[in-house]
Amino acid sequence: MAASAAQRFAEINTPHPPTDAKILMRRAVVLGGSMAGLMAARVLSDHADEVVIVERDDTDVTAGPRPGVPQGSQVHALLPAGQVQLDRWWPDFTERAIAAGAPDEGRNDAKIFINDELRVATEPPPAKPILITTRPFLEAQVRARVLESPKVRMVFGRAEGLLFADGPDGAVVGARYVPAGGGDPVELRADLVVDAMGRASSLNDWLEQQGWPRAPMQRMPIKLNYASALFQRDPAVSDTWIAISQTTPAKDRVARIGGVSSVEGDRWIMLVAGYDDDRPSRDPDEFARRCREYFPQMFGDIAERGTMIGGVITYHQADSRRRDFDQVERLPAGIVAAGDAVASFNPVYGQGMTSAMLHASCLSEWLRTGPDVTREPARGYFERVRVVVDAAWQVSTFADLGLPHITSGQPRGYKVIRWASEVILKASMTDDVTSQRLNRVTTMLDHPNALASPGLLLRALRLNLVGGRRRAVSSSR
Numbered sequence: 001m002a003a004s005a006a007q008r009f010a011e012i013n014t015p016h017p018p019t020d021a022k023i024l025m026r027r028a029v030v031l032g033g034s035m036a037g038l039m040a041a042r043v044l045s046d047h048a049d050e051v052v053i054v055e056r057d058d059t060d061v062t063a064g065p066r067p068g069v070p071q072g073s074q075v076h077a078l079l080p081a082g083q084v085q086l087d088r089w090w091p092d093f094t095e096r097a098i099a100a101g102a103p104d105e106g107r108n109d110a111k112i113f114i115n116d117e118l119r120v121a122t123e124p125p126p127a128k129p130i131l132i133t134t135r136p137f138l139e140a141q142v143r144a145r146v147l148e149s150p151k152v153r154m155v156f157g158r159a160e161g162l163l164f165a166d167g168p169d170g171a172v173v174g175a176r177y178v179p180a181g182g183g184d185p186v187e188l189r190a191d192l193v194v195d196a197m198g199r200a201s202s203l204n205d206w207l208e209q210q211g212w213p214r215a216p217m218q219r220m221p222i223k224l225n226y227a228s229a230l231f232q233r234d235p236a237v238s239d240t241w242i243a244i245s246q247t248t249p250a251k252d253r254v255a256r257i258g259g260v261s262s263v264e265g266d267r268w269i270m271l272v273a274g275y276d277d278d279r280p281s282r283d284p285d286e287f288a289r290r291c292r293e294y295f296p297q298m299f300g301d302i303a304e305r306g307t308m309i310g311g312v313i314t315y316h317q318a319d320s321r322r323r324d325f326d327q328v329e330r331l332p333a334g335i336v337a338a339g340d341a342v343a344s345f346n347p348v349y350g351q352g353m354t355s356a357m358l359h360a361s362c363l364s365e366w367l368r369t370g371p372d373v374t375r376e377p378a379r380g381y382f383e384r385v386r387v388v389v390d391a392a393w394q395v396s397t398f399a400d401l402g403l404p405h406i407t408s409g410q411p412r413g414y415k416v417i418r419w420a421s422e423v424i425l426k427a428s429m430t431d432d433v434t435s436q437r438l439n440r441v442t443t444m445l446d447h448p449n450a451l452a453s454p455g456l457l458l459r460a461l462r463l464n465l466v467g468g469r470r471r472a473v474s475s476s477r
Protein backbone atom coordinates (compact mmCIF):
# COMPACT_ATOMS: atom_id res chain seq x y z
CA MET A 1 0.00 0.00 0.00
CA ALA A 2 1.35 3.46 -0.90
CA ALA A 3 2.44 5.54 2.09
CA SER A 4 0.03 8.31 3.10
CA ALA A 5 1.08 11.97 2.90
CA ALA A 6 1.29 11.99 6.71
CA GLN A 7 3.64 8.96 6.71
CA ARG A 8 5.85 10.49 4.02
CA PHE A 9 5.90 13.77 5.93
CA ALA A 10 7.02 11.89 9.07
CA GLU A 11 9.85 10.22 7.12
CA ILE A 12 11.04 13.57 5.74
CA ASN A 13 10.88 15.00 9.28
CA THR A 14 13.19 12.34 10.69
CA PRO A 15 15.65 13.55 13.35
CA HIS A 16 18.16 10.80 12.47
CA PRO A 17 21.25 11.66 10.42
CA PRO A 18 21.58 9.40 7.35
CA THR A 19 24.03 6.51 7.55
CA ASP A 20 23.84 5.40 3.90
CA ALA A 21 25.05 8.42 1.91
CA LYS A 22 27.13 7.70 -1.19
CA ILE A 23 29.11 9.97 -3.50
CA LEU A 24 27.06 10.37 -6.71
CA MET A 25 28.63 13.38 -8.40
CA ARG A 26 31.79 15.35 -8.80
CA ARG A 27 30.47 18.87 -8.39
CA ALA A 28 27.16 20.40 -7.26
CA VAL A 29 26.43 24.10 -7.63
CA VAL A 30 23.95 25.90 -5.38
CA LEU A 31 22.58 29.28 -6.56
CA GLY A 32 21.73 31.39 -3.49
CA GLY A 33 23.45 31.07 -0.12
CA SER A 34 20.62 31.75 2.31
CA MET A 35 18.71 29.17 4.36
CA ALA A 36 17.61 26.89 1.52
CA GLY A 37 20.95 27.03 -0.30
CA LEU A 38 22.98 26.43 2.84
CA MET A 39 20.90 23.45 3.89
CA ALA A 40 21.04 21.98 0.38
CA ALA A 41 24.82 22.43 0.39
CA ARG A 42 25.07 20.52 3.68
CA VAL A 43 23.17 17.58 2.20
CA LEU A 44 25.12 17.71 -1.07
CA SER A 45 28.43 17.57 0.79
CA ASP A 46 27.50 13.92 1.58
CA HIS A 47 27.04 13.12 -2.11
CA ALA A 48 29.47 15.29 -4.09
CA ASP A 49 33.24 15.72 -4.16
CA GLU A 50 32.77 19.47 -4.24
CA VAL A 51 29.89 21.91 -3.55
CA VAL A 52 30.06 25.52 -4.74
CA ILE A 53 27.54 28.06 -3.43
CA VAL A 54 27.07 31.15 -5.62
CA GLU A 55 25.71 34.08 -3.57
CA ARG A 56 25.16 37.53 -5.05
CA ASP A 57 25.29 39.40 -1.71
CA ASP A 58 28.86 39.72 -0.49
CA THR A 59 28.10 41.73 2.65
CA ASP A 60 29.18 40.37 6.03
CA VAL A 61 26.60 37.83 7.21
CA THR A 62 27.63 38.32 10.84
CA ALA A 63 26.91 42.07 10.75
CA GLY A 64 23.11 41.93 10.92
CA PRO A 65 20.43 42.08 8.21
CA ARG A 66 21.86 41.99 4.68
CA PRO A 67 20.44 43.34 1.40
CA GLY A 68 20.13 39.89 -0.23
CA VAL A 69 17.57 38.89 2.41
CA PRO A 70 15.50 42.07 2.80
CA GLN A 71 13.04 40.33 5.16
CA GLY A 72 15.94 39.65 7.56
CA SER A 73 15.10 42.58 9.88
CA GLN A 74 11.68 41.14 10.64
CA VAL A 75 10.84 38.69 13.41
CA HIS A 76 11.85 35.18 12.30
CA ALA A 77 10.66 32.28 14.44
CA LEU A 78 12.37 28.94 13.91
CA LEU A 79 9.71 26.25 14.28
CA PRO A 80 10.64 23.16 16.33
CA ALA A 81 10.69 20.97 13.20
CA GLY A 82 13.36 23.27 11.76
CA GLN A 83 15.44 23.06 14.91
CA VAL A 84 15.21 19.26 14.76
CA GLN A 85 16.64 19.36 11.23
CA LEU A 86 19.49 21.67 12.25
CA ASP A 87 20.39 19.29 15.08
CA ARG A 88 20.05 16.38 12.69
CA TRP A 89 22.69 17.72 10.30
CA TRP A 90 24.92 19.12 13.08
CA PRO A 91 24.16 17.22 16.30
CA ASP A 92 25.53 20.05 18.46
CA PHE A 93 23.88 22.87 16.48
CA THR A 94 21.72 24.12 19.35
CA GLU A 95 24.53 23.96 21.90
CA ARG A 96 26.95 25.86 19.66
CA ALA A 97 24.34 28.48 18.79
CA ILE A 98 23.80 29.02 22.52
CA ALA A 99 27.56 29.21 23.11
CA ALA A 100 27.64 31.87 20.35
CA GLY A 101 25.00 33.97 22.11
CA ALA A 102 21.52 32.54 21.48
CA PRO A 103 19.55 32.93 24.72
CA ASP A 104 18.96 29.80 26.80
CA GLU A 105 16.43 30.67 29.45
CA GLY A 106 15.34 27.15 30.40
CA ARG A 107 11.75 28.28 29.84
CA ASN A 108 8.86 26.64 28.09
CA ASP A 109 6.09 29.10 28.81
CA ALA A 110 5.43 30.96 25.56
CA LYS A 111 2.27 33.01 25.96
CA ILE A 112 -0.17 32.59 23.10
CA PHE A 113 -3.20 34.87 22.93
CA ILE A 114 -6.02 34.13 20.52
CA ASN A 115 -8.57 36.92 20.27
CA ASP A 116 -7.24 38.35 23.54
CA GLU A 117 -7.65 35.10 25.48
CA LEU A 118 -4.51 33.48 26.89
CA ARG A 119 -4.17 29.85 25.95
CA VAL A 120 -3.53 28.00 29.21
CA ALA A 121 -2.28 24.68 27.87
CA THR A 122 1.16 23.42 28.90
CA GLU A 123 3.72 21.77 26.65
CA PRO A 124 5.97 18.83 27.60
CA PRO A 125 9.57 19.96 28.31
CA PRO A 126 11.58 20.13 25.07
CA ALA A 127 14.55 17.80 24.53
CA LYS A 128 16.83 20.81 23.95
CA PRO A 129 16.53 24.53 24.73
CA ILE A 130 14.27 26.29 22.23
CA LEU A 131 16.34 28.40 19.81
CA ILE A 132 15.04 31.96 19.56
CA THR A 133 17.24 34.38 17.66
CA THR A 134 17.13 37.05 15.01
CA ARG A 135 17.20 35.84 11.43
CA PRO A 136 20.74 37.14 10.64
CA PHE A 137 22.15 35.44 13.75
CA LEU A 138 20.64 32.09 12.77
CA GLU A 139 21.76 32.36 9.16
CA ALA A 140 25.31 33.23 10.25
CA GLN A 141 25.37 30.12 12.46
CA VAL A 142 24.15 27.90 9.62
CA ARG A 143 26.60 29.41 7.14
CA ALA A 144 29.53 28.90 9.52
CA ARG A 145 28.59 25.25 10.04
CA VAL A 146 28.17 24.54 6.31
CA LEU A 147 31.51 26.13 5.46
CA GLU A 148 33.27 23.98 8.06
CA SER A 149 33.10 21.19 5.50
CA PRO A 150 36.27 21.24 3.36
CA LYS A 151 34.09 20.21 0.41
CA VAL A 152 31.97 23.38 0.45
CA ARG A 153 33.01 26.82 -0.72
CA MET A 154 31.13 30.03 -1.39
CA VAL A 155 31.78 32.39 -4.29
CA PHE A 156 30.19 35.81 -4.57
CA GLY A 157 28.43 36.81 -7.76
CA ARG A 158 25.05 37.06 -9.45
CA ALA A 159 23.84 33.88 -11.19
CA GLU A 160 22.69 34.85 -14.68
CA GLY A 161 21.69 31.59 -16.32
CA LEU A 162 22.09 27.85 -16.64
CA LEU A 163 24.34 25.85 -18.94
CA PHE A 164 22.57 23.13 -20.92
CA ALA A 165 23.91 20.09 -22.77
CA ASP A 166 23.31 20.13 -26.54
CA GLY A 167 20.07 18.73 -27.97
CA PRO A 168 16.36 19.24 -27.30
CA ASP A 169 16.46 17.22 -24.07
CA GLY A 170 19.79 18.59 -22.93
CA ALA A 171 20.31 18.35 -19.20
CA VAL A 172 21.44 21.26 -17.04
CA VAL A 173 25.22 20.95 -16.86
CA GLY A 174 26.12 24.04 -14.86
CA ALA A 175 25.46 27.72 -14.24
CA ARG A 176 26.87 31.08 -15.23
CA TYR A 177 27.50 33.94 -12.84
CA VAL A 178 28.96 37.43 -12.91
CA PRO A 179 31.44 37.87 -10.05
CA ALA A 180 30.66 40.48 -7.40
CA GLY A 181 32.56 43.64 -8.27
CA GLY A 182 32.35 42.91 -12.01
CA GLY A 183 34.47 41.00 -14.49
CA ASP A 184 33.73 38.41 -17.16
CA PRO A 185 30.96 35.87 -16.53
CA VAL A 186 32.20 32.60 -15.03
CA GLU A 187 30.89 29.23 -16.22
CA LEU A 188 30.72 26.59 -13.50
CA ARG A 189 30.16 23.03 -14.73
CA ALA A 190 28.13 20.84 -12.38
CA ASP A 191 26.39 17.47 -12.23
CA LEU A 192 23.53 19.01 -10.25
CA VAL A 193 22.44 22.65 -9.87
CA VAL A 194 20.19 23.79 -7.01
CA ASP A 195 18.06 26.91 -7.43
CA ALA A 196 17.84 28.51 -3.98
CA MET A 197 17.46 32.12 -5.18
CA GLY A 198 14.32 32.82 -3.15
CA ARG A 199 10.82 33.97 -4.14
CA ALA A 200 12.01 36.01 -7.11
CA SER A 201 13.95 33.11 -8.66
CA SER A 202 14.41 33.25 -12.46
CA LEU A 203 14.48 29.48 -12.91
CA ASN A 204 11.15 29.32 -14.77
CA ASP A 205 12.36 31.99 -17.22
CA TRP A 206 15.65 30.22 -17.76
CA LEU A 207 13.92 26.91 -18.44
CA GLU A 208 11.42 28.51 -20.81
CA GLN A 209 14.17 30.28 -22.79
CA GLN A 210 15.63 26.83 -23.45
CA GLY A 211 12.29 25.36 -24.61
CA TRP A 212 11.29 23.66 -21.34
CA PRO A 213 7.83 24.21 -19.81
CA ARG A 214 7.42 26.58 -16.87
CA ALA A 215 6.35 25.11 -13.56
CA PRO A 216 2.77 26.26 -12.89
CA MET A 217 2.59 29.00 -10.26
CA GLN A 218 -0.24 29.48 -7.76
CA ARG A 219 -0.58 32.75 -5.87
CA MET A 220 -2.79 33.82 -3.01
CA PRO A 221 -2.85 37.62 -2.59
CA ILE A 222 -2.44 38.04 1.17
CA LYS A 223 -1.41 41.74 1.22
CA LEU A 224 0.45 41.38 4.50
CA ASN A 225 2.02 44.40 6.24
CA TYR A 226 4.78 43.85 8.80
CA ALA A 227 6.66 46.18 11.14
CA SER A 228 9.40 45.00 13.52
CA ALA A 229 11.61 46.77 16.05
CA LEU A 230 14.33 45.74 18.49
CA PHE A 231 14.30 46.78 22.17
CA GLN A 232 16.84 46.51 24.95
CA ARG A 233 15.59 43.83 27.33
CA ASP A 234 14.77 45.16 30.76
CA PRO A 235 13.21 43.14 33.60
CA ALA A 236 11.84 46.39 35.05
CA VAL A 237 9.73 46.78 31.90
CA SER A 238 8.55 43.20 31.38
CA ASP A 239 9.55 39.59 32.12
CA THR A 240 8.28 38.46 28.69
CA TRP A 241 10.16 35.64 26.99
CA ILE A 242 7.88 34.87 24.03
CA ALA A 243 4.39 36.22 23.44
CA ILE A 244 2.26 35.82 20.34
CA SER A 245 -1.09 37.46 19.82
CA GLN A 246 -3.46 36.70 17.00
CA THR A 247 -6.89 38.08 16.30
CA THR A 248 -8.98 36.26 13.74
CA PRO A 249 -11.35 38.20 11.47
CA ALA A 250 -14.97 38.52 12.56
CA LYS A 251 -17.79 41.09 12.24
CA ASP A 252 -16.41 43.27 15.02
CA ARG A 253 -12.75 42.16 14.79
CA VAL A 254 -9.83 42.88 12.45
CA ALA A 255 -7.20 40.19 11.76
CA ARG A 256 -3.86 41.17 13.30
CA ILE A 257 -0.71 39.44 14.51
CA GLY A 258 1.79 40.58 17.10
CA GLY A 259 4.86 38.84 18.45
CA VAL A 260 7.63 39.55 20.91
CA SER A 261 10.57 37.29 21.68
CA SER A 262 13.84 37.49 23.55
CA VAL A 263 16.81 37.22 21.23
CA GLU A 264 20.60 37.32 21.39
CA GLY A 265 22.26 40.46 22.69
CA ASP A 266 19.80 40.79 25.60
CA ARG A 267 17.15 42.24 23.30
CA TRP A 268 13.52 41.76 22.42
CA ILE A 269 12.36 41.77 18.84
CA MET A 270 8.77 42.84 18.41
CA LEU A 271 6.41 42.56 15.47
CA VAL A 272 3.04 44.07 14.66
CA ALA A 273 1.27 43.06 11.46
CA GLY A 274 -1.97 43.75 9.64
CA TYR A 275 -3.54 43.05 6.27
CA ASP A 276 -4.65 44.99 3.22
CA ASP A 277 -4.96 48.69 4.10
CA ASP A 278 -4.16 48.10 7.78
CA ARG A 279 -0.52 49.16 7.48
CA PRO A 280 1.81 49.82 10.41
CA SER A 281 4.15 52.71 9.62
CA ARG A 282 7.80 53.41 10.52
CA ASP A 283 6.76 55.98 13.09
CA PRO A 284 7.81 54.76 16.59
CA ASP A 285 4.85 56.54 18.21
CA GLU A 286 2.41 54.83 15.90
CA PHE A 287 4.16 51.50 16.61
CA ALA A 288 3.72 52.06 20.35
CA ARG A 289 0.08 53.08 19.92
CA ARG A 290 -0.67 49.92 17.96
CA CYS A 291 1.07 47.80 20.58
CA ARG A 292 -0.99 49.37 23.38
CA GLU A 293 -4.33 49.40 21.57
CA TYR A 294 -4.36 46.14 19.67
CA PHE A 295 -2.22 43.71 21.66
CA PRO A 296 -1.86 42.32 25.22
CA GLN A 297 -0.31 44.39 27.96
CA MET A 298 3.34 43.36 27.54
CA PHE A 299 3.37 44.73 23.96
CA GLY A 300 2.38 48.20 25.11
CA ASP A 301 4.73 48.05 28.11
CA ILE A 302 7.75 47.20 26.01
CA ALA A 303 6.94 49.62 23.19
CA GLU A 304 6.17 52.54 25.52
CA ARG A 305 8.66 52.02 28.36
CA GLY A 306 11.41 50.00 26.67
CA THR A 307 14.39 51.43 24.83
CA MET A 308 14.11 50.95 21.07
CA ILE A 309 17.35 50.06 19.26
CA GLY A 310 17.42 51.45 15.73
CA GLY A 311 14.04 52.22 14.22
CA VAL A 312 10.87 50.50 13.10
CA ILE A 313 11.35 48.55 9.87
CA THR A 314 8.37 47.73 7.66
CA TYR A 315 7.88 45.04 5.04
CA HIS A 316 5.05 44.22 2.63
CA GLN A 317 4.42 40.78 1.19
CA ALA A 318 1.85 40.75 -1.59
CA ASP A 319 1.20 37.04 -1.90
CA SER A 320 1.85 33.46 -0.91
CA ARG A 321 3.09 31.54 -3.93
CA ARG A 322 4.12 28.07 -5.01
CA ARG A 323 5.73 26.68 -8.13
CA ASP A 324 4.74 23.06 -8.68
CA PHE A 325 7.73 21.52 -10.42
CA ASP A 326 6.27 18.05 -9.83
CA GLN A 327 3.47 19.00 -12.28
CA VAL A 328 5.58 19.81 -15.35
CA GLU A 329 5.43 17.28 -18.18
CA ARG A 330 9.07 17.72 -19.14
CA LEU A 331 11.92 18.63 -16.83
CA PRO A 332 15.64 18.55 -17.61
CA ALA A 333 17.98 16.42 -15.55
CA GLY A 334 20.57 18.20 -13.42
CA ILE A 335 18.34 20.80 -11.74
CA VAL A 336 16.33 21.07 -8.51
CA ALA A 337 14.83 24.03 -6.64
CA ALA A 338 14.47 24.53 -2.88
CA GLY A 339 13.10 26.93 -0.29
CA ASP A 340 11.18 30.04 -1.32
CA ALA A 341 12.14 29.39 -4.95
CA VAL A 342 9.56 26.57 -4.72
CA ALA A 343 7.05 28.01 -2.26
CA SER A 344 6.78 30.96 0.08
CA PHE A 345 3.93 31.37 2.51
CA ASN A 346 2.29 33.99 4.65
CA PRO A 347 5.17 34.58 7.11
CA VAL A 348 2.92 34.90 10.17
CA TYR A 349 2.89 31.09 10.31
CA GLY A 350 6.70 30.98 10.47
CA GLN A 351 6.97 28.11 7.98
CA GLY A 352 9.57 29.42 5.50
CA MET A 353 12.92 28.48 7.03
CA THR A 354 11.61 25.15 8.33
CA SER A 355 10.22 24.33 4.87
CA ALA A 356 13.66 25.03 3.40
CA MET A 357 15.18 22.64 5.95
CA LEU A 358 12.63 19.96 5.09
CA HIS A 359 13.36 20.43 1.37
CA ALA A 360 16.98 19.61 2.23
CA SER A 361 15.73 16.46 3.92
CA CYS A 362 13.81 15.61 0.70
CA LEU A 363 17.04 16.10 -1.24
CA SER A 364 18.84 13.72 1.06
CA GLU A 365 16.09 11.08 0.78
CA TRP A 366 16.10 11.31 -3.00
CA LEU A 367 19.89 11.21 -3.33
CA ARG A 368 20.01 8.17 -1.06
CA THR A 369 17.91 6.27 -3.62
CA GLY A 370 21.04 6.55 -5.83
CA PRO A 371 19.66 8.42 -8.89
CA ASP A 372 21.87 9.21 -11.89
CA VAL A 373 21.49 12.95 -11.40
CA THR A 374 23.01 13.81 -14.77
CA ARG A 375 20.45 11.75 -16.71
CA GLU A 376 17.27 11.50 -14.60
CA PRO A 377 15.04 14.52 -14.02
CA ALA A 378 14.62 15.00 -10.27
CA ARG A 379 11.01 13.75 -10.14
CA GLY A 380 11.67 11.75 -6.97
CA TYR A 381 12.86 14.93 -5.27
CA PHE A 382 10.00 17.16 -6.40
CA GLU A 383 7.40 14.55 -5.40
CA ARG A 384 8.80 14.60 -1.87
CA VAL A 385 8.94 18.40 -1.83
CA ARG A 386 5.27 18.47 -2.79
CA VAL A 387 4.41 16.64 0.43
CA VAL A 388 6.10 19.40 2.44
CA VAL A 389 4.66 22.25 0.36
CA ASP A 390 1.12 20.81 0.49
CA ALA A 391 1.31 20.48 4.27
CA ALA A 392 2.51 24.05 4.81
CA TRP A 393 0.17 25.48 2.16
CA GLN A 394 -2.82 23.71 3.69
CA VAL A 395 -2.17 25.19 7.13
CA SER A 396 -1.47 28.74 5.96
CA THR A 397 -3.81 29.23 3.02
CA PHE A 398 -6.79 27.53 4.64
CA ALA A 399 -6.48 29.94 7.53
CA ASP A 400 -5.96 32.90 5.18
CA LEU A 401 -9.10 32.11 3.18
CA GLY A 402 -10.99 33.49 6.18
CA LEU A 403 -9.50 36.98 5.63
CA PRO A 404 -12.10 39.34 4.17
CA HIS A 405 -9.86 40.76 1.42
CA ILE A 406 -9.01 37.31 0.06
CA THR A 407 -11.40 36.41 -2.71
CA SER A 408 -9.70 33.26 -4.07
CA GLY A 409 -12.09 30.35 -4.64
CA GLN A 410 -12.49 27.90 -1.78
CA PRO A 411 -10.95 24.46 -2.39
CA ARG A 412 -13.02 21.29 -2.09
CA GLY A 413 -13.83 20.40 1.50
CA TYR A 414 -12.94 23.89 2.72
CA LYS A 415 -16.12 24.47 4.79
CA VAL A 416 -15.78 21.16 6.67
CA ILE A 417 -12.06 21.67 7.35
CA ARG A 418 -12.72 25.22 8.52
CA TRP A 419 -15.47 24.09 10.86
CA ALA A 420 -13.24 21.31 12.29
CA SER A 421 -10.32 23.74 12.69
CA GLU A 422 -12.46 26.16 14.65
CA VAL A 423 -13.71 23.39 16.94
CA ILE A 424 -10.13 22.23 17.57
CA LEU A 425 -8.80 25.77 18.06
CA LYS A 426 -11.51 26.54 20.62
CA ALA A 427 -10.84 23.32 22.55
CA SER A 428 -7.09 23.96 22.45
CA MET A 429 -7.57 27.13 24.53
CA THR A 430 -8.23 25.04 27.63
CA ASP A 431 -7.21 21.46 26.88
CA ASP A 432 -3.58 20.31 26.95
CA VAL A 433 -4.12 17.30 24.70
CA THR A 434 -5.83 19.24 21.91
CA SER A 435 -3.40 22.11 22.25
CA GLN A 436 -0.35 19.86 22.00
CA ARG A 437 -1.74 18.04 18.95
CA LEU A 438 -2.54 21.36 17.27
CA ASN A 439 0.90 22.76 18.11
CA ARG A 440 2.65 19.76 16.56
CA VAL A 441 0.92 20.59 13.28
CA THR A 442 1.45 24.36 13.38
CA THR A 443 5.12 23.82 14.24
CA MET A 444 5.45 21.39 11.29
CA LEU A 445 6.36 18.38 13.43
CA ASP A 446 3.21 16.61 12.22
CA HIS A 447 1.25 16.65 8.97
CA PRO A 448 -2.09 18.54 9.12
CA ASN A 449 -3.94 15.24 8.55
CA ALA A 450 -2.91 14.35 12.12
CA LEU A 451 -5.78 16.62 13.21
CA ALA A 452 -8.30 14.68 11.14
CA SER A 453 -8.61 11.89 13.70
CA PRO A 454 -12.22 11.27 14.77
CA GLY A 455 -11.06 10.77 18.37
CA LEU A 456 -9.51 14.24 18.53
CA LEU A 457 -12.49 15.89 16.89
CA LEU A 458 -14.93 14.18 19.27
CA ARG A 459 -12.85 15.25 22.25
CA ALA A 460 -12.77 18.84 20.94
CA LEU A 461 -16.50 18.84 20.25
CA ARG A 462 -17.26 17.56 23.75
CA LEU A 463 -15.04 20.26 25.25
CA ASN A 464 -16.71 22.92 23.11
CA LEU A 465 -20.07 21.77 24.43
CA VAL A 466 -19.14 21.67 28.11
CA GLY A 467 -17.18 24.89 27.91
CA GLY A 468 -13.71 23.45 28.48
CA ARG A 469 -12.06 21.43 31.22
CA ARG A 470 -10.52 24.55 32.65
CA ARG A 471 -11.52 28.12 32.37
CA ALA A 472 -9.51 30.22 29.95
CA VAL A 473 -7.61 33.08 31.55
CA SER A 474 -8.37 36.47 30.05
CA SER A 475 -5.61 38.73 28.97
CA SER A 476 -4.94 41.54 31.40
CA ARG A 477 -5.32 44.49 29.05
Ligand SMILES: Cc1cc2nc3c(=O)[nH]c(=O)nc-3n(C[C@H](O)[C@H](O)[C@H](O)COP(=O)(O)OP(=O)(O)OC[C@H]3O[C@@H](n4cnc5c(N)ncnc54)[C@H](O)[C@@H]3O)c2cc1C
Pocket residue numbers: 031032033034035036037054055056057067068069071074075076077078079157158159160196197198199226315317338339340341344347348349350351352353354356
Ligand atom coordinates in the same frame (compact mmCIF):
# COMPACT_ATOMS: atom_id res chain seq x y z
C1 LIG B 1 8.38 39.51 6.67
C2 LIG B 1 8.81 38.07 6.70
C3 LIG B 1 8.87 37.38 7.89
C4 LIG B 1 9.23 36.05 7.92
N1 LIG B 1 9.21 35.37 9.09
C5 LIG B 1 9.57 34.07 9.10
C6 LIG B 1 9.56 33.33 10.32
O1 LIG B 1 9.15 33.82 11.37
N2 LIG B 1 9.98 32.04 10.28
C7 LIG B 1 10.37 31.44 9.11
O2 LIG B 1 10.76 30.27 9.14
N3 LIG B 1 10.37 32.11 7.96
C8 LIG B 1 9.97 33.38 7.92
N4 LIG B 1 9.96 34.06 6.74
C9 LIG B 1 10.31 33.34 5.50
C10 LIG B 1 11.81 33.23 5.32
O3 LIG B 1 12.39 34.51 5.30
C11 LIG B 1 12.09 32.49 4.01
O4 LIG B 1 11.22 31.40 3.87
C12 LIG B 1 13.50 31.99 3.94
O5 LIG B 1 14.40 33.03 4.04
C13 LIG B 1 13.70 31.24 2.63
O6 LIG B 1 15.04 31.03 2.41
P1 LIG B 1 15.59 30.90 0.93
O7 LIG B 1 17.01 30.53 1.09
O8 LIG B 1 14.72 30.03 0.13
O9 LIG B 1 15.43 32.34 0.29
P2 LIG B 1 16.02 33.75 0.75
O10 LIG B 1 16.24 33.77 2.20
O11 LIG B 1 15.13 34.78 0.18
O12 LIG B 1 17.44 33.84 0.07
C14 LIG B 1 17.67 33.89 -1.31
C15 LIG B 1 19.18 34.03 -1.49
O13 LIG B 1 19.50 33.96 -2.87
C16 LIG B 1 20.39 35.00 -3.19
N5 LIG B 1 20.18 35.30 -4.61
C17 LIG B 1 19.05 35.77 -5.20
N6 LIG B 1 19.24 35.89 -6.53
C18 LIG B 1 20.49 35.48 -6.77
C19 LIG B 1 21.27 35.36 -7.95
N7 LIG B 1 20.79 35.70 -9.16
N8 LIG B 1 22.53 34.88 -7.84
C20 LIG B 1 23.04 34.52 -6.63
N9 LIG B 1 22.36 34.62 -5.48
C21 LIG B 1 21.10 35.08 -5.56
C22 LIG B 1 20.00 36.14 -2.24
O14 LIG B 1 21.03 37.08 -2.08
C23 LIG B 1 19.72 35.35 -0.97
O15 LIG B 1 20.87 35.12 -0.23
C24 LIG B 1 9.58 35.39 6.69
C25 LIG B 1 9.52 36.09 5.49
C26 LIG B 1 9.12 37.40 5.48
C27 LIG B 1 9.01 38.12 4.16
